[in-house]
Amino acid sequence: MLIVQKYGGSSLKSANHLKNVARKVQRTVEQGHQVVVVVSAMGDNTDGLLDLAEDLAQTPSARELDQLLSTGETQSSALMAMTLEQAGIPAKSFSGRQAGILTSYDYGKARIEQVDPKELRNALAVGITPVVAGFQGVTRAGDVATLGRGGSDLTAIAIANALGADRCEIYSDVAGVYTADPRIIPSATPLDVLNYDEMLELASQGAQVLQTQAVEFAKGQQVPIYARSTFNDEPGTVIHQGESIEKPAVTAIALNRHIAKIGLLGVPDAPGVAALIFGELAQSGINVELIIQAMSHNQLNDIAFTIEEQDVKRAEPIVEDCLRKLGGSSVAVDTHVAKVSAIGSGMVGRPGVAARVFKALSSGDINIQMIGTSEIKISCIIDRQDAERAMTLIHEEFGLGQSAEMIED
Amino acid sequence: MLIVQKYGGSSLKSANHLKNVARKVQRTVEQGHQVVVVVSAMGDNTDGLLDLAEDLAQTPSARELDQLLSTGETQSSALMAMTLEQAGIPAKSFSGRQAGILTSYDYGKARIEQVDPKELRNALAVGITPVVAGFQGVTRAGDVATLGRGGSDLTAIAIANALGADRCEIYSDVAGVYTADPRIIPSATPLDVLNYDEMLELASQGAQVLQTQAVEFAKGQQVPIYARSTFNDEPGTVIHQGESIEKPAVTAIALNRHIAKIGLLGVPDAPGVAALIFGELAQSGINVELIIQAMSHNQLNDIAFTIEEQDVKRAEPIVEDCLRKLGGSSVAVDTHVAKVSAIGSGMVGRPGVAARVFKALSSGDINIQMIGTSEIKISCIIDRQDAERAMTLIHEEFGLGQSAEMIED
Numbered sequence: 001m002l003i004v005q006k007y008g009g010s011s012l013k014s015a016n017h018l019k020n021v022a023r024k025v026q027r028t029v030e031q032g033h034q035v036v037v038v039v040s041a042m043g044d045n046t047d048g049l050l051d052l053a054e055d056l057a058q059t060p061s062a063r064e065l066d067q068l069l070s071t072g073e074t075q076s077s078a079l080m081a082m083t084l085e086q087a088g089i090p091a092k093s094f095s096g097r098q099a100g101i102l103t104s105y106d107y108g109k110a111r112i113e114q115v116d117p118k119e120l121r122n123a124l125a126v127g128i129t130p131v132v133a134g135f136q137g138v139t140r141a142g143d144v145a146t147l148g149r150g151g152s153d154l155t156a157i158a159i160a161n162a163l164g165a166d167r168c169e170i171y172s173d174v175a176g177v178y179t180a181d182p183r184i185i186p187s188a189t190p191l192d193v194l195n196y197d198e199m200l201e202l203a204s205q206g207a208q209v210l211q212t213q214a215v216e217f218a219k220g221q222q223v224p225i226y227a228r229s230t231f232n233d234e235p236g237t238v239i240h241q242g243e244s245i246e247k248p249a250v251t252a253i254a255l256n257r258h259i260a261k262i263g264l265l266g267v268p269d270a271p272g273v274a275a276l277i278f279g280e281l282a283q284s285g286i287n288v289e290l291i292i293q294a295m296s297h298n299q300l301n302d303i304a305f306t307i308e309e310q311d312v313k314r315a316e317p318i319v320e321d322c323l324r325k326l327g328g329s330s331v332a333v334d335t336h337v338a339k340v341s342a343i344g345s346g347m348v349g350r351p352g353v354a355a356r357v358f359k360a361l362s363s364g365d366i367n368i369q370m371i372g373t374s375e376i377k378i379s380c381i382i383d384r385q386d387a388e389r390a391m392t393l394i395h396e397e398f399g400l401g402q403s404a405e406m407i408e409d
Numbered sequence: 410m411l412i413v414q415k416y417g418g419s420s421l422k423s424a425n426h427l428k429n430v431a432r433k434v435q436r437t438v439e440q441g442h443q444v445v446v447v448v449s450a451m452g453d454n455t456d457g458l459l460d461l462a463e464d465l466a467q468t469p470s471a472r473e474l475d476q477l478l479s480t481g482e483t484q485s486s487a488l489m490a491m492t493l494e495q496a497g498i499p500a501k502s503f504s505g506r507q508a509g510i511l512t513s514y515d516y517g518k519a520r521i522e523q524v525d526p527k528e529l530r531n532a533l534a535v536g537i538t539p540v541v542a543g544f545q546g547v548t549r550a551g552d553v554a555t556l557g558r559g560g561s562d563l564t565a566i567a568i569a570n571a572l573g574a575d576r577c578e579i580y581s582d583v584a585g586v587y588t589a590d591p592r593i594i595p596s597a598t599p600l601d602v603l604n605y606d607e608m609l610e611l612a613s614q615g616a617q618v619l620q621t622q623a624v625e626f627a628k629g630q631q632v633p634i635y636a637r638s639t640f641n642d643e644p645g646t647v648i649h650q651g652e653s654i655e656k657p658a659v660t661a662i663a664l665n666r667h668i669a670k671i672g673l674l675g676v677p678d679a680p681g682v683a684a685l686i687f688g689e690l691a692q693s694g695i696n697v698e699l700i701i702q703a704m705s706h707n708q709l710n711d712i713a714f715t716i717e718e719q720d721v722k723r724a725e726p727i728v729e730d731c732l733r734k735l736g737g738s739s740v741a742v743d744t745h746v747a748k749v750s751a752i753g754s755g756m757v758g759r760p761g762v763a764a765r766v767f768k769a770l771s772s773g774d775i776n777i778q779m780i781g782t783s784e785i786k787i788s789c790i791i792d793r794q795d796a797e798r799a800m801t802l803i804h805e806e807f808g809l810g811q812s813a814e815m816i817e818d
Contacts, residue, residue, distance in 0.1 A: 015461060063501070
């Protein structure tokens with residue numbers, strides 16, 4: 001088989017961690033498989049670089065930040081290649097550019113536009129195990145661009161996709177995808193199987209196991225993903241194109257604490273207002289998720305929406321500018337919110353699931369500020385300090401964290 | 410003027426050091442000059458990466474080491490670009506590849522084959538200050554290669570050369586080129602002026618101020634080099650095409666402690682023996698400097714030569730292999746040697762200078778193991794523990810470290 005194995009930062013914290021990963025790769029190679037390894041930066045290397053950058057510039061240029069941060073993954077790819085060679089496995093490191101990963105120009109959250117796996121194929125053909133630096137690619141102009149939070153997953157799956165790999169294994173310090181983040185909900189249990197759509201909703205709702213675009217790539221080419229722990233041999237969770245057989249209404253709960261809510265108060269109720277605001281934000285590459293527009297008196301509207309918290313600094317002047325143009329009264333930025341989502345393909349065609357979510361929250365006196373839904377997901381924006389309590393309440397309401405047999409009773 | 414300014418690792422140790430360098434660049438830009446900045450890795454960043462690599466692999470692959478070590482300079486270039494932008498100077502970082510630096514395939518000690526400064530020119534044309542990562546380039550195959558010890562000097566001067574810059578300023582923690590290393594000889598004094606040939610001999614003899622190939626580049630295009638301290642405004646030393654006017658016989662003393670002596674004992678005295686040994690070493694990219702061949706009895710020779718200490722691990726198996734082929738008796742590796750050199754274009758046509766060097770050493774009971782000379786240089790291989798004493802004796806013999814007026818008396 002051709003297997004892509006991705007190892008996250010917590011699996012690469014120290015020289016001993018690197019040696020442990022090399023042994024896992026070696027075992028796979030010795031079983032007769034071809035392996036492409038994708039690595040994140042070592043431990044909290046990236047945070048250290050980010051701190052230094054912020055010490056030097058209030059808002060460092062996004063291009064320079066990417067040039068800087070990408071070095072973390074380049075380092076761990078070279079170190080991993082050395083470690084493999086020391087273990088007798090011929091290996092070669094590849095930067096994103098060397099691995100043929102072409103990205104969009106959105107520094108800090110670039111999308112992969114194209115993967116040309118020629119050099120990787122050449123290496124595999126002569127028995128060399130490629131070790132690819134995750135999280136990065138290069139624009140058509142030759143500048144380094146990074147793929148944003150969880151970008152190394154995307155690198156792994158995009159490469160698996162381009163090479164037509166038999167599977168993509170994502171290794172981290174957790175043993176797969178859980179019904180909820182086990183650091184928050186101790187009774188959460190690992191799931192054996194998920195389908196791509198459920199994983200997509202989980203990923204986009206802030207579950208830090210797999211990145212959204214990564215899952216989309218896997219779904220497109222039907223590459224099965226195995227989410228596993230680096231530190232044991234448990235089977236972990238398989239994400240594939242499984243049919244939705246009889247299933248619990250809610251499979252897992254996701255939490256995203258890295259969002260912010262922005263409100264424009266008292267803007268005129270006129271055509272084109274929303275288009276102006278969201279057009280300007282889109283042009284700056286800022287992703288807007290939930291939107292609420294509420295008519296108030298005197299034909300004035302309040303518009304509120306959520307964005308990633310990291311985009312607030314860039315969004316604020318844009319929104320202020322829109323307010324001046326539109327003649328509204330004020331801008332309110334709230335970074336004390338969180339989004340809790342209940343996800344499950346079993347909720348399709350089952351009425352009443354949303355009602356149970358809302359009931360669970362109200363039983364804990366938790367105020368719901370905004371609501372968003374899809375076919376297989378219900379998201380609520382709530383106060384950040386209520387986040388963990390909200391997860392626990394929904395987790396209990398749907399009997400997650402109990403054994404599968406119990407749920408089916 | 411178009412000025413290339415290179416800042417070494419000791420000038421970039423911390424966030425505050427970076428801000429200090431940014432102020433120096435800013436001052437130059439505000440005087441109306443165009444500046445290209447070249448940076449080394451921050452402080453002892455490179456040593457940290459090297460330690461990690463050696464922890465993971467006994468002899469890490471040279472390609473992987475280069476991929477790893479080059480990230481240090483890439484980081485400092487991005488951080489410096491951010492720092493300049495924060496100071497209001499539009500700036501952009503360039504990796505060696507992005508700056509158009511094409512190198513040979515000799516990983517770890519690559520030579521610059523070509524500089525295509527198109528992207529740097531484009532940046533300068535629109536008022537952007539380029540910040541180039543020193544020490545690195547890219548081979549025609551697209552692999553990163555580093556330029557070896559002092560390689561950032563080479564980057565700076567090669568870029569100055571390619572851009573036709575008016576001057577190249579090399580900033581470090583010493584105020585120019587001294588008559589000898591002031592950390593060893595406290596009475597050493599900075600030189601105002603040197604010509605390229607003197608600097609070449611100094612550089613090749615291990616004076617750590619400027620790298621040899623860098624000076625060769627500068628000599629080729631007659632780019633004046635200003636060696637200065639980052640931490641004061643002293644004029645430093647100018648290296649240019651100066652005529653050798655009436656000069657002291659010896660201008661400066663250099664010390665190289667990073668060499669090793671290898672001896673092949675009892676090899677047959679037959680044609681082709683030296684060609685075999687030095688041919689094999691050359692093919693592995695190992696540079697041999699001094700060679701001594703001494704006839705012993707029974708038509709057997711002893712051959713001894715010096716190489717860089719870092720090449721010993723690679724050279725040993727090659728030499729052992731030659732010995733087996735030739736049928737010699739044994740190989741002796743001595744890493745406890747040093748090379749002390751007296752340099753001065755004033756020694757041309759002045760007999761007796763070598764005799765004074767030897768007399769100075771013998772006055773300190775220092776045994777000379779090998780001797781090498783050029784028109785303007787006398788080098789002696791001695792025991793490493795005698796190195797500092799040897800420098801002091803020669804420094805005193807030629808009255809260096811006194812004021813120029815005193816020398817001319």
